[in-house]
Amino acid sequence: MMSMKCKYALKALIQLGMGYDKGYIMASTISEAENIPKKFLEQILLELKHAGFVGSKQGYGGGYYLKRKPAEISVADVYRLFDGAISLVPCVSLNFYEKCDDCKSEKVCLLKPEFLKIREGARVIMSKTTIQTFLNLAKKTN
Amino acid sequence: MMSMKCKYALKALIQLGMGYDKGYIMASTISEAENIPKKFLEQILLELKHAGFVGSKQGYGGGYYLKRKPAEISVADVYRLFDGAISLVPCVSLNFYEKCDDCKSEKVCLLKPEFLKIREGARVIMSKTTIQTFLNLAKKTN
DNA sequence: ATAAAACTCTACTAAGTTGATAGAGTTTGT
DNA sequence: ACAAACTCTATCAACTTAGTAGAGTTTTAT
Structure with a gap:
């Protein structure tokens, strides 16, 4: 079984994938769409950022975006990052x-x-x- | 990753498989052969017994034996028993x-x-x- | 300039799991 | 009767998981 963290990460990446090349998506938007506790999701998105999967912009109008092509992020990649x-x-x-x-x-x-x-x-x-x-x-x- | 318990169980079952149809094998024998803490192994063998994989006999000359054919115990079976x-x-x-x-x-x-x-x-x-x-x-x- | 929005970072915590250890009890052969 | 060997339950320290909390930083709109 994968951890909730890993599952949340995949769900977040899918949401970001849906808006690929369409600007920034806020953590709160993903949080609501996928029923993920917001502060927990922020930690996860940060880890995804540090790992190079997503990029972000701070401040008003900011948010997250997919840094790699959706086809270049596998379940294995995400599993390894969060669950080893x-x-x-x-x-x-x-x-x-x-x-x-x-x-x-x-x-x-x-x-x-x-x-x-x-x-x-x-x-x-x-x-x-x-x-x-x-x-x-x-x-x-x- | 599987738990140590599950891995120890597989190792114990292999040892019992090696002596299939050749009488009883003691926990201490398996413990030494596979570097498994004896008391911990006893718990594991007990679980394997309750699950119907092994049988046992108490007292002097007792020990454990495989109750099912080696081909009828899969890694999936053992994984499900110990790790879910x-x-x-x-x-x-x-x-x-x-x-x-x-x-x-x-x-x-x-x-x-x-x-x-x-x-x-x-x-x-x-x-x-x-x-x-x-x-x-x-x-x-x- | 300043306030508000939104991400960043670190610390903390309650509950559960893991990997054992301990010891008393039971059964069986000699 | 005694010792060997399995049986069963309790306990425990360390670690992990799933969050929560809060202060800090960056950016934009006004």
Whole structure:
């Protein structure tokens, strides 16, 4: 399960995607549209900004905008930012590798080869699903 | 990432799988073989017992044994027992369905259809990987 | 200039989860 | 009777999660 933070981030990115290249969108607008506590959302948008996914402008008339193309922000990217590794165990993680401290030797770990396959399965599909994917769905529905 | 509990459970099940149909295996044996704190492992084995994956016998000469065939215990089964839903959000979970309380309407949720696909991807591969899969690997290595 | 709007940043907190540890109890073989 | 080994429940420290709070900064309109 992903954290609320990650889910809120995806929802916010979709909202920003809907207004892509159309100026600034305020946190309060997204907050109301998606039922996300405003102050919590501000933190999230800030993290997204620091990570380079969104840009912002302060002051009256300000707000947030998508800095990358919707097709260039994947669920995997957002998941990694807020929830960390996609893999089930740290020792098969691409981006968050760590030795499992209970394992005596990685070379003879029985879990590892299969867990690599599971990670690849999850990673591929989460990487293929982007903000654009959700936007396409929104179009069809309307 | 899966919890240590879940990972320990898988390791314990593999150990029991290696001794499938060969009598009882003690918690202490598994504990030493896999570097799992003994008392913690006992809790885990008890949960596995209550869930019907393993059987046990008390007293001198007792221990645990696999109650189901190794091919009939999947990573998905064990994950669900210890860590819960495989899906990223509760509203697309097969076994742990819950309404997302931030979503205004499930019918128009943009996330849902794609999150269903992601869950299916993860679920299929985690269901196909069983204790037998790991045992086959162990054979090859030896 | 100044007030208000809107983002920025840091600190804090209550509740829940995780990864154990502890110990008393039960069953069984010798 | 005794010890080995599983059974069950309680407890706990550390960490994470999902927010809340509030002071600070930037920008625009008037």
